[in-house]
Amino acid sequence: MATIVKTPAGTWKAVIRKTGWPTNAKTFRTKRDAEDWSRRTEDEMVRGVYIQRSGSERLTLENALQRYLREVSPTKKPTTQKAEATKAQQLIKHLGKYSLAALSSEVIANYRDTRLGSLTNRGQPTSNNTVRLELALLSHLFTVAIQEWGLGLTYNPVLNIRKPSPGEGRNRRLTADEERRLLKEVNKHSNPMLGWIVSIALETGMRSSEITGLRRHQVDVKKRVARLLVTKNDSARTVPLSKLAAATFQAALQNPVRPIDCDLIFFGEPGKDGKRRPYAFTKIWGLLKSKLGMPDFRFHDLRHEAVSRLVEGGLSDQEVSSISGHKSMQMLKRYTHLRAEDLVVRLDSLKAKK
Structure with a gap:
């Protein structure tokens, strides 16, 4: 059974201690929410399908990208490292405050459409390929987070959205x-x-x-x-x-x-x-x-x-x-x-x- 207590701040804290599982705790505004979460979580533990999601709920995209740039990017070429740092700036600017758990396919699709409609520093429309590469970085971040970071993420939301077409490529020739x-x-x-x-x-x-x-x-x-x-x-x-x-x-x-x-x-x-x-x-x-x-x-x-x-x-x-x-x-x-x-x-x- 979960322990539910009222905190000095007036919120309700639910703590679940179950043999074979790490202690899990979460705070809610109402007692009803705390009870509902406790029942749902304990039921998932009994059925063996519970996934610890607190890591992905606490970690913002900004912090996740910073970790990616520290741990993953250095394994790549210097030119790739520099390019990924630039792409990360745009992702942080638009989505940095979201937790990884809150980044749904709908949110990312809206990011795609916003970027495609925005202008670069030179006053030119953001190219399809630029947005494709930004989404590729975000997708790989989710892949690493799922496979290596143990944050409780169950799927990669970037895989569920349409990617901008790569375009026909440049055909600039010298006269x-x-x-x-x-x-x-x-x-x-x-x-x-x-x-x-x-x-x-x-x-x-x-x-x-x-x-x-x-x-x-x-x-x-x-x-x-x-x-x-x-x-x-x-x-x-x-x-x-x-x-x-x-x-x-x-x-x-x-x-x-x-x-x-x-x-x-x-x-x-x-x-x-x-x-x-x-x-x-x-x-x-x-x-x-x-x-x-x-x-x-x-x-x-x-x-x-x-x-x-x-x-x-x-x-x-x-x-x-x-x-x-x-x-x-x-x-x-x-x-x-x-x-x-x-x-x-x-x-x-x-x-x-x-």
Whole structure:
């Protein structure tokens, strides 16, 4: 039997002590509520279906996310850690005061709709993919809480709602004039590494982090290959280098201002701890885009451009994926956007051969 007592504050506290179960207590505004909860809980204990829910009822989403960022995020890549911290801020802003037990599918669906209708700091609508990634973080939080934290949660409410469609992906391509002006601008920058990085991205389709993370022993100019050990999908790959890419790497490897003790090909200034990290060019890239009148062009679009050119050059999907590192043909398809005018020329050449 449960013990029900009135507290000095005027509320009613129910305490259940049952052999084989941990002591359970909960406070209610009325005695009737305390009695109803006690009967229901004891009945669940008798039937062997009782779940201790107090942990999920006390833990707010804000505190749960903070624990996730402390315990789970550090097991992931630095870039992922930073991205998850940003997504967590939005979740905390809108849902942080809810307990995990109170986060129903309806509440989360309302969050989804609110985020899709909101504007970013740049005045642009929040993208479907941004909201999808925020929901993915929330979903994994629930998975960890259910499987590892023992909070008494019985299901993941995120799994019961519709996710925003991922969209068609970007199809931003460089025009010949844009490429000419872009290369001219980066090549005259005071730090030659900016021009080298842009040129390599356009020639190889490598990601920004893949290029800036390269060390000298990973590039073989004679064999014209770059060995990527750390990639986005954790699959190492060897990227063949065009003659221009190999020449660009040769120039970078012979950079006369590289410190003797620095193995990075593209290096930055020492941090407060004295360590050198990869060259960070995000700020100068943003200023450069604005100057050229290309504010919608992202560095990652160079990868789109490079992969599309490989396809246009006649390489098979399998050959392109081995260079770009795409694991699925579906993902590769999203990155390859062939110009209709180029296809017209190829169609004419095919007919001419008949």
